[in-house]
Amino acid sequence: MSVPREELVTVALGDRSYPIHIGPGLLADLANRLAPFLKRNRVALVTDRNVADLHLAAAEAALRAAGIACVTQILPPGEQTKNFATLERLLDWLLAEKIERGDLILALGGGVIGDLTGFAAAILRRGVDFAQIPTTLLAQVDSSVGGKTAINSPHGKNLIGAFHQPRIVLADIALLDSLPRRELLAGYAEVVKYGLLGDAAFFDWLEQHGAALCAGDLPARVEAVTQSCRAKAQIVAADEREAGQRALLNLGHTFGHALEQATNYDARLLHGEGVAIGMCLAFALSHAMGLATGQEVERVKRHLSGIGLPVRVADIKGADIDVDTLLAGMAQDKKVADGRINFILPRAIGDSFVTDQVDPDLVRQVLAASL
Template sequence: MTDTLHASDTVHVALGERAYDVRIGSGLITRAGHEIGDLLARDRVAVVTDARVADLHLEPLRAGLAAHGIACEALVLPAGEGTKSWEHLTHTVEWLLDQKVERRDVVVALGGGVIGDLVGFAAAILRRGVRFVQVPTTLLAQVDSSVGGKTGINTRHGKNLVGAFHQPARVLADISALDTLAPRDFLAGYGEVMKYGLLGDAAFFEWLEAEGPALRDGDAAARARAVRRSVEMKADIVVRDETEQGDRALLNLGHTFCHALEAATGYSDRLLHGEGVAIGCTLAFALSARLGLCPQEAPGRVAAHLTEMGARTTLADIPGALPDADALLELMAQDKKVIDGRLRFILARGIGDAFVTSDVPRDAVRDVLDDALAARG
């Protein structure tokens, strides 16, 4: 990893005909026309965003496009996880058709993970596939959901159960957009950053232990370095396993627990996705230690770092009632990672050494959940 970052740096996602660049730096939104102009067959784009992001970033994006003679029409959807729905997918697709978006055109997803997932899915099914550009405005989206081509919506059966693999044509990760995030939203995204160190780069996790507070407090160079390393790691895994047949499942460290907790809290503001990932990582390490797979001190180290960052760390940090351990296990059974009725867990032999397994005793999972629920008091 380099210690400094130019105004714009690039991570290449080498997927052959579907290859693309992730550009990382400050001010990319205001330079959007320069950054994506080479992709356009005609000087217009359709932008889909949400109300919260539109207030902050739509006009700078519009101006950045206009500076290069690119016109844009924008659809502004409601903010929140509820937007990843059939209703808003239909609305988005019909709006894009109203804009006469053609297969050679580009759709821009401006926002966090919800908008990126929804718009990417709309682009995947519109005219059997149109190109789209991700402009992620949250830390979580910059390091995770904008890279790798997973798109989708939620249904009453669970999270992300309907979707498609559809790679973006480019990603613009504007570090300066992170300055607009509320502290809680930034820390939620940090759960995904930390995940990369835990799953495959112990040195990165050690760097986060040292530099995490500076990153949290606004150090642009630290933020850029963390985003770049996270994107590098994700890109490397996606290139090896684009459609999650093997190694890509490692990226789900913490997510089996997380998705059950999100379902239990009604996909509401009680628990943000990245918060669920952070808590899920602590539970995955607790389960790994209980099974004798990793050192007994590893779960405490993970929890201590999250606590120092001021992030949500345990089930006790989730407000309101939670189901019992058996009910949480049933919610896990709805996870899209179930194969032949068996849950796949991402466990760890230590920090930086995660692996995928379906060989996890249900009783051990229940015991970890019972302990975590008991600690809520």
């Protein structure tokens, strides 16, 4: 198999624009990629225990070979790390290490590390630059791009945070080889999202190549990550702070976040699994409203379940979830305005829109049918 060429996607935000580099072998070239953003030869690196075991030595060696000093903070893995206590611990450590406003903080990990580190960088000394080095498929195609940073609250997911764009994103596709299959599939749900919300041709491509991508096909992985990043970069450039179009990127997330909250952000449900179920619920709700066809609903479910993702609330093992619990979680969604939930719904595969004109009884019926 030939090694695919490196791809470059730019998030165009004027003087805050930044590159997304996509391809294998980027971690080994870390120092050269970061050099334009360093004011001194010292960085702070934040990661979790799982990623540290796999990739920290390589990252530190690449920096050390270029004479760049690195201090490292290793945090517990998992969504439950995104809380006030861990944020305080991280900020205290950054201050103790005398990280300055002109320094660069590195987020080496998946979405949890990226979100938490980015938020810490946003509020430390009123704003410190950071770089995203995503190690999961989910982070490479979604959470590392666009500047959303946050921690969770008992009231819901990502409710406390800030918009803080990275200076650079390095998506080393080779790092995906170390992912457990369940984590890889969870990230794949976010890839599928881009086809469903605005690119029917991309969804067609995924139906043909998704299995190979998940099995390790390197060119397919580069293509999928590149197309996903291009789609997100275009939307972020047009609507950085989610005043309109960017909300489409939350297809499946209103339901998915409520499911994560109902399972206490634990290992019973990964974020991407919640999104997969959420997208199926969004298509089912759209169909109940007379929009998406029944054939499209089944097509989406067939592709996701065929890859190995859950498509119904009942697919979550060890979870006893009821409709009222999910509705209460959805009521805290960040897209709620004037007490009404803004749903991201498909008219069809590749055509989504935002609406608050949804019959609550229909939502209840769709949720009940998935239990």
